[in-house]
Amino acid sequence: MEPTLLEKNGGGTAPTNAMLMPLRPTSIREDGRGRLVEIINRGKWAAVLHGTFSTGAVLGNHYHKRTEVFLFLLSGIAQVNVVCTKTLRRSHTELRSGEGLSLRPNEAHAIRFDEASEVIILKSQAYTEDDPDTFSFTVYESTEPSVLSRGDHGSVDSM
Secondary structure, three states: OOOOOOEHHHOOEOOOOOOOOOEOOOEEEEEOOEEEEEOOOOOOOOEEEEEEEOOOOEEEEEEOOOOOEEEEEEEOEEEEEEEEOOOOOEEEEEEEOOEEEEEOOOEEEEEEEOOOEEEEEEEOOOOOOOOOOOEEOOOOOOOOHHHOOOOOOOEOOOO
16 A cells, blocks of 8 residues: 555555645644644654754755654755655645645655755654664656656765
8 A cells, every 4th residue: 555645644554556745734723821732732752853944945855764754844845855755755844934745664764955944853763873764766857757767876974
């Protein structure tokens, strides 16, 4: 079965032919004390990462065989391109501040930041040098299937 390209609002699973879509917070509670936003309400996470990226920076061009990733954009704008490594099916979405998305195993991804951005990333498996579960896969913005390659590309670092 092809990995799901979308899980909406932290809950249900979309059909396997779904287009990649941003996730929005599952709930927002606000009163005189402040505001609390529930970004995601599912999953077991082994690592939480915080990052800042400059305009034009690209994160990714890799995939994970076992790790699920949830990325939430705290500020900025990013273009997300995803390719299923098993079918070479492509998806693209734009993320804006306050949106996120889930990436399943075998979904190669490249995230280009259109402006200075701040992100939180949750990973179901922590990165280790002994078992990085990160494999190089160039994700082009072109829609031409001929520019894609498949196969074992070896391990690369987690960024």
